[in-house]
Amino acid sequence: MDLIPLPHRIEPAEGFLELGDDFGIEAGPGTEDTARWLRATLGAATGLALPPRKGDEYDVLHLSVRPGLDAEAYRLVVAPHGVHVQGGSPAGVFWGVQTMRQLLGPDAFRRAPLPGRTWRLPLTEIRDAPRFRWRGLMLDVARHFTPKEGVLRHLDLMAAHKLNVFHFHLTDDQGWRIEIERHPRLTEIGSWRARTKTGHRASPLWEDKPHGGYYTQDDIREIVAYATERHITVVPEIDVPGHSQAAIAAYPELGNTDVIDTTALSVWDTWGINPNVLAPTDNTLRFYEGVFEEVLRLFPSEFVHIGGDECPKDQWRRSETAQARIRELGLADEDGLQSWFIGHFDTWLAARGRRLIGWDEILEGGLAKGAAVSSWRGYAGGIAAARAGHDVVMCPEQHVYLDHRQDPGPEEPVPIGWVRTLEDVYRFEPVPPELTPEEARHVLGTQANLWTEVMEDQARVDYQAFPRLAAFAEVAWSALPAPAERDFAEFQRRMTAHYRRLDALGVAYRPPTGPLPWQRRPGVLGRPIDGPPAGR
Numbered sequence: 001m002d003l004i005p006l007p008h009r010i011e012p013a014e015g016f017l018e019l020g021d022d023f024g025i026e027a028g029p030g031t032e033d034t035a036r037w038l039r040a041t042l043g044a045a046t047g048l049a050l051p052p053r054k055g056d057e058y059d060v061l062h063l064s065v066r067p068g069l070d071a072e073a074y075r076l077v078v079a080p081h082g083v084h085v086q087g088g089s090p091a092g093v094f095w096g097v098q099t100m101r102q103l104l105g106p107d108a109f110r111r112a113p114l115p116g117r118t119w120r121l122p123l124t125e126i127r128d129a130p131r132f133r134w135r136g137l138m139l140d141v142a143r144h145f146t147p148k149e150g151v152l153r154h155l156d157l158m159a160a161h162k163l164n165v166f167h168f169h170l171t172d173d174q175g176w177r178i179e180i181e182r183h184p185r186l187t188e189i190g191s192w193r194a195r196t197k198t199g200h201r202a203s204p205l206w207e208d209k210p211h212g213g214y215y216t217q218d219d220i221r222e223i224v225a226y227a228t229e230r231h232i233t234v235v236p237e238i239d240v241p242g243h244s245q246a247a248i249a250a251y252p253e254l255g256n257t258d259v260i261d262t263t264a265l266s267v268w269d270t271w272g273i274n275p276n277v278l279a280p281t282d283n284t285l286r287f288y289e290g291v292f293e294e295v296l297r298l299f300p301s302e303f304v305h306i307g308g309d310e311c312p313k314d315q316w317r318r319s320e321t322a323q324a325r326i327r328e329l330g331l332a333d334e335d336g337l338q339s340w341f342i343g344h345f346d347t348w349l350a351a352r353g354r355r356l357i358g359w360d361e362i363l364e365g366g367l368a369k370g371a372a373v374s375s376w377r378g379y380a381g382g383i384a385a386a387r388a389g390h391d392v393v394m395c396p397e398q399h400v401y402l403d404h405r406q407d408p409g410p411e412e413p414v415p416i417g418w419v420r421t422l423e424d425v426y427r428f429e430p431v432p433p434e435l436t437p438e439e440a441r442h443v444l445g446t447q448a449n450l451w452t453e454v455m456e457d458q459a460r461v462d463y464q465a466f467p468r469l470a471a472f473a474e475v476a477w478s479a480l481p482a483p484a485e486r487d488f489a490e491f492q493r494r495m496t497a498h499y500r501r502l503d504a505l506g507v508a509y510r511p512p513t514g515p516l517p518w519q520r521r522p523g524v525l526g527r528p529i530d531g532p533p534a535g536r
Helices: 032-046 089-101 148-160 217-229 243-252 281-297 316-318 320-329 334-350 379-389 423-424 459-464 468-477 488-505
Strands: 010-019 023-026 058-064 074-079 082-087 121-126 134-140 163-167 235-238 301-305 357-361 372-375 391-395 443-451
Touching: 010 074, 010 235, 023 032, 023 301, 032 058, 032 089, 032 217, 058 089, 082 089, 082 357, 089 121, 089 148, 134 148, 148 163, 148 217, 148 488, 163 443, 217 235, 217 281, 235 281, 235 379, 281 301, 281 334, 301 334, 316 334, 320 334, 372 379, 379 391, 423 468, 423 488, 443 468, 459 468, 468 488
Parallel strands: 023 058, 058 082, 134 163, 134 443, 163 235, 235 301, 301 357, 357 372, 372 391, 391 443
Antiparallel strands: 010 121, 074 082, 074 121
């Protein structure tokens, strides 16, 4: 049946159910949103009206929440006279419907029906449930801005692959992308830059035109509502105390004013680790508390990501204000100062019923109490956090950083990092074998990350994400065997059908034979790293 991600159990039968014009939907309590999604999405692709129907009629799709199933589990039965999708929750029903859509064929992923097309489902029973509760995708909209419509498209692609956490990287040195009403200069000044480096930071090329954009608070509300309809949680990231030059350019008092002239800073136009970090002052804390107050009103997620990565300490070493704060707090060093900074917001968020999550640098100087970790520099941070009783999302750059190149060939566009092929991603294992079963329970799940320094538009993001995101989705959802035992040839066979689904969705993925002529970027410098990934 060529399903991706692979369900837990499939029991096929002989024959098909033909879907005629009278085929309708019976939506049980809690499934009304899925019925609306079906009429809007599947109805557009098939031309079927999918009217409300009663449960005792033939040719009906019965949607129901069934107590006793795990929350995101579902049971899909295609019988000669109708279809039943039962879920342990409304989310489980929605995931079951995604499987049904795949069973209808690639044209079910189009936005309008093709002439003469008929629709049928193979008779089958499928029982399925996800391996992990956190099946995430991070999109960096700070380096290159993704307009709202593009974000909504990403949410649709996530839903089609049963991914359920959208990590929204909203702020960085190169741009501030969310309206904060009490601090308007964050978007008036911080949301755009005068020019942009083309390719890796060592490249001599520039795009000499302004780049920018931001989401209004109503845009954010729309994105969150759209995600919620698809049972996707949006986790916002406001990066502190590093990766903050856009904010400092807008409000110079946030920087280390006793070390550099922060009024001379502008939104950064190149890539790398920036030395300009937030000052550890009460003013900075109050400013970002105000930011987070507005963020919490917009995002109902359990977790709020505060970054915490790649924060150079040189300015703090030279700053008398920072050194005075270290002495005042009785801290050992600048790592302790960062831990204090993160700990402040851990406590602040916890008091408001939320949980802090940050990149694994928040382990330095002592792990903030109650914090969860996005383990990106390999498995080590996640292992340390899990052993200390903290929850972890595994997203090691050696495996699931999709900005890394997919092939060693010279035609790969703007090649960055290690080669991470489709098979490499398919053989990624999120739970390190070093963890005991009790420690492994702290692994909430896994996440693929899309950093957009060299992805200037939707087509470039598509190319880097797909088809590898399909392999990642199966790793995150399916109960696969150990990496060496996974049947990649069988996955490739199923991908043959999935490429047709991606074609119907208009995804500009990397073809198995290599980039198409218009997907190449001749002359644009990357930074390929030869050999196997360092660390693990």
